[in-house]
Amino acid sequence: MESVSDFITRRFKLRVNAAKSKVASASACEFLGFTFTHGQARKRTIGPKALCRLKDRIRELTRRTRGTSIQQVVANLARYLRGWMAYFGFTETVRPLEDLDSWIRRHQHQGHAYGGRAHMEICSRVCMSSQECRRV
Template identity: 45%
Template sequence: MSECAFLGFTIKGKKIRWTDKALADFKHRIKELTGRSWGVSMEYRLKKLGQYLRGWTAYFGISQYYRPVPELDEWIRRRMRMCYWKQWRWPRTKIKNLLALG
């Protein structure tokens, strides 16, 4: 089976998918945007993350490879929870905010 890669896509047979390098670059950028030591507000962080995710999904939306998407979604949500947990910092604040969220 032949394989061709171009502009972040690879063509395997009749299927179009993103390359492993494109996925690695995506994960690296998400790690930068959801880093716990990046001292920005959560509003700004969510704005930048939303812009990047919309752009990435618009570009790679023609891909016919959807299996890892739910796992990527779970991973990104876990990274965002990690950022909130770090921001809340103290146990009293964590309890107060978790109770406020229900």
Template identity: 45%
Template structure:
């Protein structure tokens, strides 16, 4: 009943069309607007936004994407800078360390795929000042 009254007001008085698939009258905890949700009085990004973020990171760190690491890291930086710039107003910080770990692991997987042979892996890890004992454990 409330939605019907609001819709009448918007359509008749303000001469606006209402898209019923996108519009609803609900409490703030149930609404998502421009990728954000308000839960318990705090602004956070929506689950759909986080899922899309992860999908895009997977795409940019795909091991079969035949581009240089410099280009890959440049594109990854651009995407993450834009995402953080947009969703930076969020007050939801709990998953950030886990996302950071996950992204770092994905980048390490790209390097590991690039260094196909054990000798190459050994040389590259030595350049990064990794302990020889640790290198031998990795193989």
């Protein structure tokens, strides 16, 4: 690392931030939210930090105590996910996106976006028992 940073400092007259820089294989580090798999078929995939940040943001947008209508929650979530997919959509592995889709659906059906009581009220309007409502 020192020889590389010395070369960059001498040749290009740039300062190298040692805390942010490292010399490692492509599969061992994350770059702009992507990680690269190793093996014969090298592929771009979404990094674990990016997935954690996305899930945290979804939790924030769909908090029950947020005080917004369902339509507003869905509109905000759709806008955020469209932007996120515009950036990460060209990943070469589909599995993280499928897992993320199922996680979002489960998260929504747990009543986080709709609120516990509101979900029960909707179920009671369509004559569902409380046990059936919990399964939905």
